[in-house]
Amino acid sequence: MSVSKEFAQYVTRLTYAELPQEVVAFAKICILDWLGSALAGSSKAPIHMLAQVAQELGGSEQATLVTGGRSSVTHAALVNGASSHIVELDDIHKASIIHAGTVVIPAALAVAEWKQKSGRELIEAIVAGYEVCYRIGEAVSPSHYYFWHNTATCGTFGAAVAASKLLGQREEQIVHTLGSAGTQAAGLWEFIEDGAMSKQLHPGKAAMNGILAALLAEKGFTGASRILEGKRGFVRAMSQEVDPEQMTQGLGTTHKIMENSFKIHASCRHTHHAIDLIVAMMAEHGVSWQKVERVRVRTYQVALTITDNPDPGSVYAAKFSLQYCVALALVKGSAGLHDFTEEALYDPVIREVMRRVEVCVDPDIDARYPRKWEAAAELDLADGTTICQHAEYPKGDPENPVTHGQIVQKFRTLALDQPKDTIEHYLQMIDELEHVPDVAMFFAQMKGRGRA
Amino acid sequence: MSVSKEFAQYVTRLTYAELPQEVVAFAKICILDWLGSALAGSSKAPIHMLAQVAQELGGSEQATLVTGGRSSVTHAALVNGASSHIVELDDIHKASIIHAGTVVIPAALAVAEWKQKSGRELIEAIVAGYEVCYRIGEAVSPSHYYFWHNTATCGTFGAAVAASKLLGQREEQIVHTLGSAGTQAAGLWEFIEDGAMSKQLHPGKAAMNGILAALLAEKGFTGASRILEGKRGFVRAMSQEVDPEQMTQGLGTTHKIMENSFKIHASCRHTHHAIDLIVAMMAEHGVSWQKVERVRVRTYQVALTITDNPDPGSVYAAKFSLQYCVALALVKGSAGLHDFTEEALYDPVIREVMRRVEVCVDPDIDARYPRKWEAAAELDLADGTTICQHAEYPKGDPENPVTHGQIVQKFRTLALDQPKDTIEHYLQMIDELEHVPDVAMFFAQMKGRGRA
Numbered sequence: 001m002s003v004s005k006e007f008a009q010y011v012t013r014l015t016y017a018e019l020p021q022e023v024v025a026f027a028k029i030c031i032l033d034w035l036g037s038a039l040a041g042s043s044k045a046p047i048h049m050l051a052q053v054a055q056e057l058g059g060s061e062q063a064t065l066v067t068g069g070r071s072s073v074t075h076a077a078l079v080n081g082a083s084s085h086i087v088e089l090d091d092i093h094k095a096s097i098i099h100a101g102t103v104v105i106p107a108a109l110a111v112a113e114w115k116q117k118s119g120r121e122l123i124e125a126i127v128a129g130y131e132v133c134y135r136i137g138e139a140v141s142p143s144h145y146y147f148w149h150n151t152a153t154c155g156t157f158g159a160a161v162a163a164s165k166l167l168g169q170r171e172e173q174i175v176h177t178l179g180s181a182g183t184q185a186a187g188l189w190e191f192i193e194d195g196a197m198s199k200q201l202h203p204g205k206a207a208m209n210g211i212l213a214a215l216l217a218e219k220g221f222t223g224a225s226r227i228l229e230g231k232r233g234f235v236r237a238m239s240q241e242v243d244p245e246q247m248t249q250g251l252g253t254t255h256k257i258m259e260n261s262f263k264i265h266a267s268c269r270h271t272h273h274a275i276d277l278i279v280a281m282m283a284e285h286g287v288s289w290q291k292v293e294r295v296r297v298r299t300y301q302v303a304l305t306i307t308d309n310p311d312p313g314s315v316y317a318a319k320f321s322l323q324y325c326v327a328l329a330l331v332k333g334s335a336g337l338h339d340f341t342e343e344a345l346y347d348p349v350i351r352e353v354m355r356r357v358e359v360c361v362d363p364d365i366d367a368r369y370p371r372k373w374e375a376a377a378e379l380d381l382a383d384g385t386t387i388c389q390h391a392e393y394p395k396g397d398p399e400n401p402v403t404h405g406q407i408v409q410k411f412r413t414l415a416l417d418q419p420k421d422t423i424e425h426y427l428q429m430i431d432e433l434e435h436v437p438d439v440a441m442f443f444a445q446m447k448g449r450g451r452a
Numbered sequence: 453m454s455v456s457k458e459f460a461q462y463v464t465r466l467t468y469a470e471l472p473q474e475v476v477a478f479a480k481i482c483i484l485d486w487l488g489s490a491l492a493g494s495s496k497a498p499i500h501m502l503a504q505v506a507q508e509l510g511g512s513e514q515a516t517l518v519t520g521g522r523s524s525v526t527h528a529a530l531v532n533g534a535s536s537h538i539v540e541l542d543d544i545h546k547a548s549i550i551h552a553g554t555v556v557i558p559a560a561l562a563v564a565e566w567k568q569k570s571g572r573e574l575i576e577a578i579v580a581g582y583e584v585c586y587r588i589g590e591a592v593s594p595s596h597y598y599f600w601h602n603t604a605t606c607g608t609f610g611a612a613v614a615a616s617k618l619l620g621q622r623e624e625q626i627v628h629t630l631g632s633a634g635t636q637a638a639g640l641w642e643f644i645e646d647g648a649m650s651k652q653l654h655p656g657k658a659a660m661n662g663i664l665a666a667l668l669a670e671k672g673f674t675g676a677s678r679i680l681e682g683k684r685g686f687v688r689a690m691s692q693e694v695d696p697e698q699m700t701q702g703l704g705t706t707h708k709i710m711e712n713s714f715k716i717h718a719s720c721r722h723t724h725h726a727i728d729l730i731v732a733m734m735a736e737h738g739v740s741w742q743k744v745e746r747v748r749v750r751t752y753q754v755a756l757t758i759t760d761n762p763d764p765g766s767v768y769a770a771k772f773s774l775q776y777c778v779a780l781a782l783v784k785g786s787a788g789l790h791d792f793t794e795e796a797l798y799d800p801v802i803r804e805v806m807r808r809v810e811v812c813v814d815p816d817i818d819a820r821y822p823r824k825w826e827a828a829a830e831l832d833l834a835d836g837t838t839i840c841q842h843a844e845y846p847k848g849d850p851e852n853p854v855t856h857g858q859i860v861q862k863f864r865t866l867a868l869d870q871p872k873d874t875i876e877h878y879l880q881m882i883d884e885l886e887h888v889p890d891v892a893m894f895f896a897q898m899k900g901r902g903r904a
Contacts, residue, residue: 049671056667057524058512072509147689179643183650184657186638190676190685191631197674198635205636215508219501222649224642233642237599237690 003228006248008174011128011165013252016120016434019127023255024434027123029407030091030130032430033262034101036414037090040337041083042066043417046197050079050204063110064443073110073215074208077159080106082204085151087337088319089414092261092269093130094373094397096137096154097145097302100260102203103155104129107210108162112439117166119436125165130257133158136228139246140239141370142302145189148238152187152202159210167214179223180213182234192306195317262396262407265335267318270303271325272394273375278329281379281389289330289353294380297326298362300369308359315340326377327353337413373397421445455680458700460626463580463617465704468572468886471579475707476886479575481859482543482582484882485714486553488866489542492789493535494518495869498649502531502656515562516895525562525667526660529611532558534656537603539789540771541866544713544721545582546825546849548589548606549597549754552712554655555607556581559662560614564891569618571888577617582709585610588680591699592691593822594754597641600690604639604654611662619666631675632665634686644758647769714848714859717787719770722755723777724846725827730781733831733841741782741805746832749778750814752821760811767792778829779805789865825849873897 016024041047051067059072065079084090085102092099108125111117117125137144137154144150160181164174187206191198213223227233229244236242265275274297281287299322309321318324318340327350328335344350365374376390393400408427415423422445429442436442468476493499503519511524517531536542537554544551560577563569569577589596589606596602612633616626639658643650665675679685681696688694717727726749733739751774761773770776771792779802780787796802817826828842845852860879867875874897881894888894 046673049668049673052671053664053667053673056512057514057526058510059524060508060510062509072511074509147684176648179646179648180650180653183640183643183653184638186636188635188676188679188684188686188689190679190682191635192684193682194631194674194677196628196631196676198632198676201632201635201668201673212505215505216501216649216653219504221498221501221505221653222646224640224648224650225646227640227642230642230645232599232640232644234640237640 002175002226003244003247004175004178004225005171006251007132007161007178008171010131010251011161011174012171014124014128014165016124019123020255023127023258024123026258026260027126028430028433029404030101030126030257030260031105031433032411033091033407034084034105035426035430036411037087037102038066038080038084038106039418040089040414041086044086046200047079047083047086050082050200054079062114064113064446068446073114073211076110077106077207077211078204080110080204081207082200085203086200087266087414088268089263089266089337089410092263093134093137093259094261095141095259095370096134097141097150097370098133098137098154099151099203100130100133100155100158103151103206103210104133104158104162107159107207108166109439109442111163111166111211113442115166116438116440119433119439121166122439123433125162127255127257128165129158129162130260131255132161134256134259135247135251139242139244140235143241144239145302147188149187149189149202152206153185153238155203155206156181156185156210159207160213163211163214164217167218169214169217173217175225176221176223177214177217179225179227180216180221181210182227183223184209184213185234192320195314195320259398261394261398262402264395264402264406264410266337266340267325267335268307268320269373269394270307271322273299273373273391274322274326274377275329275335276395277375277377277389277391278326279333281377281387282330282333285387287379287381291382292330292379293356293382295326295330295357296378297322297357297359297375298365299359299375300366300373301361302369304359304361310354312345315342315345318345322359323354323357324350326357454627454678455696455699456627456630456677457623458703459584459613459630460623462583462703463613463626464623466576466580466617468576471575472707475579475710476575478710478712479578480882480885481856482553482578482709482712483557483885484863485543485859486536486557487878487882488863489539489554490518490532490536490558491870492541492866493538496538498652499531499535499538502534502652506531514566516565516898520898525566525663528562529558529659529663530656532562532656533659534652537655538652539718539866540720541715541718541789541862544715545586545589545711546713547593547711547822548586549593549602549822550585550589550606551603551655552582552585552607552610555603555658555662556585556610556614559611559659560618561891561894563615563618563663565894567618568890568892571885571891573618574891575885577614579707579709580617581610581614582712583707584613586708586711587699587703591694591696592687595693596691597754599640601639601641601654604658605637605690607655607658608633608637608662611659612665615663615666616669619670621666621669625669627677628673628675629666629669631677631679632668632673633662634679635675636661636665637686644772647766647772711850713846713850714854716847716854716858716862718789718792719777719787720759720772721825721846722759723774725751725825725843726774726778726829727781727787728847729827729829729841729843730778731785733829733839734782734785737839739831739833743834744782744831745808745834747778747782747809748830749774749809749811749827750817751811751827752818752825753813754821756811756813762806764797767794767797770797774811775806775809776802778809
């Protein structure tokens with residue numbers, strides 16, 4: 001049986017009724033965490049640019065844009081997907097290196113709003129979308145990740161699955177949906193060299209492409225039946241040495257959404273372990289940045305490939321600079337959304353402290369990646385002593401979890417620009433999601449109803 | 453200087469006034485040839501499916517769909533791009549293995565119609581779009597082509613360039629347009645195993661993505677500055693051993709659109725040399741299919757990778773079966789649009805004749821691919837004689853050209869379903885294109901004006 005067929009069977013068989021209560025609760029946390037990021041991003045310039053293009057192109061009033069107004073489901077997915085990725089606080093799955101929320105949730109929410117699906121159907125779709133894209137991402141990682149932005153490429157399958165579940169597609173249709181999704185999968189890491197806005201385009205476009213694939217299958221449009229494992233398919237074209245069977249091993253018995261990690265720091269996930277260590281070591285040892293003469297961070301190669309940047313030129317680039325993040329954590333004691341500012345970017349103290357930071361690869365840590373995203377930090381203090389600490393999992397990983405209350409708190413911070421009653425509406429909607437009869441109520445309080 | 457920057461300089465500097473007259477004339481033939489294919493495809497089921505999705509999603513009335521009505525430029529490009537590829541009669545460039553017309557022209561035409569550009573501006577944009585995607589395709593071929601559908605992947609850059617030229621973008625904007633285009637580039641060959649409809653989705657989606665990239669750059673959205681040659685860019689991710697300088701060598705001194713080939717037979721280009729040979733040998737030697745006991749076709753590996761199929765299960769698959777095409781040519785003496793029918797698919801005579809056809813790789817021919825798309829055919833006749841012939845270039849290649857009259861004749865055949873005065877309107881519009889002040893007049897006679 002083809003991988004697509006196995007995924008299609010899994011998707012059609014998945015029912016809300018059979019989901020364990022903790023999976024439902026966890027999915028709701030994912031949605032809340034996603035929404036905070038989407039709202040926080042909605043005022044950013046690149047998101048406005050995308051919304052302007054969506055407005056120019058026009059579209060049926062099917063789904064709400066977090067920037068205001070309604071447009072087609074594809075445009076809503078494009079804008080909302082991009083918006084939820086820009087503040088770099090959306091969820092992440094280590095083993096597949098995928099931010100699933102930023103692709104799967106905007107796709108699911110747009111289709112659910114359009115088709116007036118229930119909260120339970122939305123939860124089903126999101127659980128299914130996470131499962132499929134995580135499994136694909138795990139199978140192709142880490143080789144795929146060198147060139148390809150897994151969130152975009154593998155995420156396309158997740159968005160497609162979520163849409164197909166909400167559209168009630170049959171097995172055969174889902175196979176075609178996956179075929180059309182996979183042949184649209186794209187997103188190269190090259191943008192990172194310039195800190196270009198492709199980082200936001202990728203998840204939005206993946207969500208859009210996933211929906212497009214599902215809508216095409218609705219009309220009878222066919223796609224490759226073995227898009228994943230086929231000899232000229234996704235896996236062979238875009239990664240090395242993959243066992244296709246890995247993708248479906250144990251499928252139906254797992255709820256991989258539970259492996260999701262949440263971000264507390266507002267930077268690239270590959271900097272979080274180091275920030276955690278710095279914050280913890282300073283607190284535990286009562287050390288201030290003035291007393292730290294040298295910082296050595298040892299971690300895995302991919303972390304350095306993406307975040308070894310001793311001179312970030314923008315706030316955005318700073319979130320991808322391990323040296324900057326470590327210095328920020330040393331000086332401010334935190335690295336939240338409101339710590340990354342234009343003022344802090346060239347703050348002479350932070351820039352000076354950055355020069356004390358050394359980063360390198362640790363072969364043992366590297367060997368355990370991507371199963372573990374680890375780091376070790378050593379601080380040489382002015383009194384001649386050195387303190388060392390090692391973190392196996394960044395805060396927010398399932399092995400080092402955050403509480404529901406911390407996610408609610410994070411949401412309130414991210415949604416700060418929203419009216420107070422809108423914030424409470426969202427919190428209540430998500431809290432009671434399994435009892436919501438019509439997801440169109442979700443964005444009922446969004447400003448600027450009508451055409452985007 | 454980055455490859456994107458060089459391309460951007462070329463695009464901004466290109467002017468209609470400096471185009472040689474033969475380039476203008478040739479570009480008009482490309483447009484006519486494209487339009488015939490687009491109209492012939494517009495009644496096909498997969499194109500209706502795409503048009504239904506476009507209608508469902510809705511869009512501003514910016515550009516005409518060949519299926520009728522108007523929608524956003526992205527939806528027009530999606531539908532018109534797909535429509536012009538489905539009857540497999542659109543143009544092809546050997547060295548880059550790209551059907552540029554089916555991606556570049558629908559993108560250019562949609563933007564030109566929307567922005568009411570002149571015929572001369574449309575010609576400029578198309579010449580620029582062909583130039584850039586051919587150069588990229590040449591550099592990455594043949595390795596890229598094993599997994600990737602060059603028309604879709606490289607074509608995305610061509611569509612983006614055409615749109616950016618029509619939008620009057622500055623150098624820097626074009627660099628961003630190319631960045632956003634390249635990071636959306638997609639299209640895997642896996643669909644060919646099933647004869648799935650991705651073949652049509654690819655050019656439509658590439659045209660759409662190219663426009664989207666240009667529209668984003670209009671708003672200030674940034675993309676990777678070295679999307680082509682960068683260490684995690686298009687070339688390194690999706691092909692092997694490429695010299696990036698090849699892409700821009702002699703740029704500004706060439707008009708690669710002149711290297712375009714046109715198709716007379718309604719099948720995959722990789723079958724044309726063999727069909728030409730069969731038709732010519734039968735005519736020259738006065739042989740009928742009854743007298744042919746055995747046919748051996750020797751050609752290059754890629755032709756067989758794509759068209760070695762002794763048992764096609766659909767009319768569409770038959771166009772990608774070298775054995776079928778050879779048998780069809782033997783029995784019918786031609787392989788035009790009206791020869792590939794449901795009746796002919798399982799015609800017992802053709803199926804019997806197919807069993808006489810052997811196909812294999814010729815190492816010498818293979819070594820010259822993709823510079824030459826060659827084949828040699830040997831016919832063993834019932835009287836014990838064997839006749840052999842070798843074709844260096846299929847009919848319609850620049851080295852074996854068709855006449856303007858043959859393209860007009862082909863257009864009339866493909867546009868058969870259109871009202872007579874509409875056909876004449878199109879012929880006249882394209883004939884006088886350099887004097888047309890507003891390309892919006894192009895589709896003025898299209899049925900079903902108003903929202904798609």
